[in-house]
Amino acid sequence: MIKFFWRIFQFCLRNCSNERVVQLEKIQRGIILSVQLEPTDPITDPCFVLSMAKIAESVGAVAIRTNGREHVKILKGKINIPIIGLVKNRAYEAYITPTFEDVKEVVSAGCDVVAIDCTRRKRPVPVEDLFSMVRTRFPHVEIIADIADEFDAERVLPLKPDYLATTLSGYTDYTKNVKLPNIELVKRLSSFSPVPVIAEGGYSNEEEITQALIAGAYAVVVGTAITRPWIMLSKLVETFRSTNGSRSEKR
Ligand SMILES: CC(=O)N[C@H](C=O)[C@@H](O)[C@H](O)[C@H](O)COP(=O)(O)O
Numbered sequence: 001m002i003k004f005f006w007r008i009f010q011f012c013l014r015n016c017s018n019e020r021v022v023q024l025e026k027i028q029r030g031i032i033l034s035v036q037l038e039p040t041d042p043i044t045d046p047c048f049v050l051s052m053a054k055i056a057e058s059v060g061a062v063a064i065r066t067n068g069r070e071h072v073k074i075l076k077g078k079i080n081i082p083i084i085g086l087v088k089n090r091a092y093e094a095y096i097t098p099t100f101e102d103v104k105e106v107v108s109a110g111c112d113v114v115a116i117d118c119t120r121r122k123r124p125v126p127v128e129d130l131f132s133m134v135r136t137r138f139p140h141v142e143i144i145a146d147i148a149d150e151f152d153a154e155r156v157l158p159l160k161p162d163y164l165a166t167t168l169s170g171y172t173d174y175t176k177n178v179k180l181p182n183i184e185l186v187k188r189l190s191s192f193s194p195v196p197v198i199a200e201g202g203y204s205n206e207e208e209i210t211q212a213l214i215a216g217a218y219a220v221v222v223g224t225a226i227t228r229p230w231i232m233l234s235k236l237v238e239t240f241r242s243t244n245g246s247r248s249e250k251r
Pocket residue numbers: 034036086167168171200201202203221222223224225
């Protein structure tokens with residue numbers, strides 16, 4: 001009996017780094033569906049989020065990334081894959097879950113993983129303090145560090161995020177000219193990152209997924225291409241209107 005407890009004690013010692021028990025990643029390798037509605041979108045019905053998430057799970061997606069308390073809540077208990085929660089807090093330049101209040105909002109709604117903006121843009125709380133608060137208060141929640149380039153990654157890696165994601169490449173002043181999806185960034189990050197690299201931002205087809213995997217991606221997030229159908233549809237409507245307009249002018 002004593003031996004048994006001694007083994008457990010040794011196992012805990014081996015697997016504890018400070019207060020955090022090292023565990024397997026919650027997110028498995030695969031496709032993550034991002035389904036996010038904002039107040040300015042043509043649809044705001046949370047049922048859309050739930051339906052998209054269920055479709056994603058039924059075809060083998062490994063996680064759902066969604067924004068805001070209401071959308072995390074509607075997914076909780078209805079799907080059996082991890083929920084990545086975030087809050088788009090537009091009051092700050094670094095706008096993805098930049099405050100502890102934002103983190104609390106999605107964690108209390110039940111997300112398993114929280115995405116945090118780790119770019120070097122203006123933010124309300126130093127990212128070190130935010131990580132420390134999340135680790136202390138919510139040790140069961142994993143953190144995705146959303147970054148824009150490898151310098152952001154180097155800055156945040158000492159804080160031991162659970163994953164790096166290329167989410168913000170193309171969306172900061174210092175990356176605004178990069179072409180998406182930024183597969184080169186996935187490759188560079190994968191060459192030195194000790195944590196899994198998630199490819200995110202502008203992925204829409206099989207070829208890009210394959211390239212991301214070859215570059216070393218652990219998982220790939222697909223969003224707009226699937227869950228913002230109004231963008232594609234409005235382009236088709238516009239094409240029809242302008243083509244039809246120039247045809248009728250000729251008549
Ligand atoms: C830049 C930013 O705020 N990205 C957001 C992050 O959560 C989402 O709006 C994106 O849809 C998501 O990153 C997936 O990317 P894409 O929609 O390109 O597949």
